[in-house]
Amino acid sequence: MTQTTFRQAFGLKILNAAHPKIRSLKAKGFQAEIHGNKFWNSSFLVMDYLKRHPIPKGSKVLEIGCGWGLLGLFCAKHFDARVTGIDADANVAAYLELHADLNRLAMGFEKKSFQQLTTAYLSQFDLIIGADICFWDDLGDQLFNLIKRAQRGGVSQIVIADPCRGPFDTLATRTEQAFPYAERVAAGIRRPARATGELLIVKQPR
Numbered sequence: 001m002t003q004t005t006f007r008q009a010f011g012l013k014i015l016n017a018a019h020p021k022i023r024s025l026k027a028k029g030f031q032a033e034i035h036g037n038k039f040w041n042s043s044f045l046v047m048d049y050l051k052r053h054p055i056p057k058g059s060k061v062l063e064i065g066c067g068w069g070l071l072g073l074f075c076a077k078h079f080d081a082r083v084t085g086i087d088a089d090a091n092v093a094a095y096l097e098l099h100a101d102l103n104r105l106a107m108g109f110e111k112k113s114f115q116q117l118t119t120a121y122l123s124q125f126d127l128i129i130g131a132d133i134c135f136w137d138d139l140g141d142q143l144f145n146l147i148k149r150a151q152r153g154g155v156s157q158i159v160i161a162d163p164c165r166g167p168f169d170t171l172a173t174r175t176e177q178a179f180p181y182a183e184r185v186a187a188g189i190r191r192p193a194r195a196t197g198e199l200l201i202v203k204q205p206r
Helices: 020-027 042-052 070-079 090-102 137-152 166-178
Strands: 006-009 012-015 060-064 082-087 108-111 127-131 157-162 183-189 195-203
Touching (some): 042 183, 060 070, 137 157, 166 195
Parallel strands (some): 060 082
Antiparallel strands (some): 006 012
8 A cells, every 4th residue: 555545533544536556446336325425524533532532442333324434443442342334325345344344443334314214223323423424404404313212222422423514503503402411612723634514412411
C-alpha cells in the first residue's frame, strides 16, 4: 500500500476509494447503492467523542447505516466491544470485511433497514452509533422512530453525527422535544481530517 491510497486515523487503517483492493471490489460488482461508496468524515466526530467519553470495555455496539464499518471497528479496537453493523445496502459488507481483516478486528454485519430494527433487537445493545446517515427527510423520520424504540428497549446511549443537513436538524429538534435529556453538541476536528458538524446524543436518564 502507498500513502496515497490509505490513511491511518484513530488507530485504524482506512483505505481510500482509489486503493487497488477497493477498486477490485467495485470491479467484482460490489457497487454501493446508498452513499456507501467511501468513508465519510463525520465518523471522525463520533470517534473523537468516544475517545473523550469512553464506553465500558466489552460493550455491545450497533453501528447503523454502517457503510464500511469504521466506527464500529474503532469501538472494537479501543473498547474490546462486540460490534454489529447494519446497512440497507448488502454491497457494503465486502468493504466492511476488508477493513476488519486489514485491521485484524471482528465485526458482524446484517442487511437491515432502520425500520426493521425492532425494540427487541435494539435492546441487545448498550450503544448505538451512526454518522452521515440522515441525508433524506424520510431517513429523519425513520431515525426518530428508531430512537423511540431504542429508548423503550433500554439502550444506554445513542450518538449520531452529521454535518448539519436539514433532515438532521429536524431530527435533532424533534428528539430534544421528545426526550428532554437528549442533547445536541457542536463538534469539530482538524486532524486527521477537517470535519465539523453536530452530535445528537441520547442517554438513558438516571
